[in-house]
Amino acid sequence: MKVLVTYASKYGSTAEIAEVIGKELTKREYEVEVKPMSEVDSLAGYDGFVIGSAVYAGSWLKGAAKFLRTHQEILAGRPVWLFSSGPTGEGDPNEIMSGWTFPENLASVREAIKPKDVILFHGYINLDKLNFGEKMIVKSVKATVGDYRDWLVIRTWASMINLES
Ligand SMILES: Cc1cc2nc3c(=O)[nH]c(=O)nc-3n(C[C@H](O)[C@H](O)[C@H](O)COP(=O)(O)O)c2cc1C
DSSP, rough: OEEEEEEOOSSHHHHHHHHHHHHHHTTTTTTEEEEGGGGGOOOTTTTTEEEEEETTTTEEOHHHHHHHHHHHHHHHHSEEEEEEEEOOSOOOHHHHTTOOSSSSGGGHHHHHHHHSSSEEEEOOOOGOOOOHHHHHHHHHOOOEEEEEEOHHHHHHHHHHHOOOO
């Protein structure tokens, strides 16, 4: 069975999460492709999809939101797992984001797709990569800087993905 793991990432940390998910799925003898959404032309030939985006200001990256909307009908007929990555700091990522689990503006798409699971992973704020405006936002909301991605949580989640169930 063939799985597409596709992601939208501004500074690379969500791309690395997608790679780790892809590796975990390969262990289970799925045929896996991992690529950015910007390089996905067609969803033909895949039996399942893992789709994720970095979160900026409570939203998925524009390309990711568009991808989900564009392919909504095909995705509704296949097993789909959705992930977001963002919150930094210790503790439950959903609590850090005050209960946020998925972008509000994609709620109806999510409802149509009926994903098998939706998860929010911790993210990575690397000040060296941010532009001036982003640094100002991080400072003003007092966001915690650093790499909080929890690889065990990510691998465990990926290991529970089962196309046949
Ligand atoms: C300007 C800015 C706004 C952000 N807004 C959010 C947010 O609303 N929610 C969240 O969980 N993380 C937020 N983050 C954290 C990013 O989602 C996190 O750094 C993520 O890992 C970045 O992924 P990327 O490297 O794939 O772009 C924000 C980061 C920046 C720099």
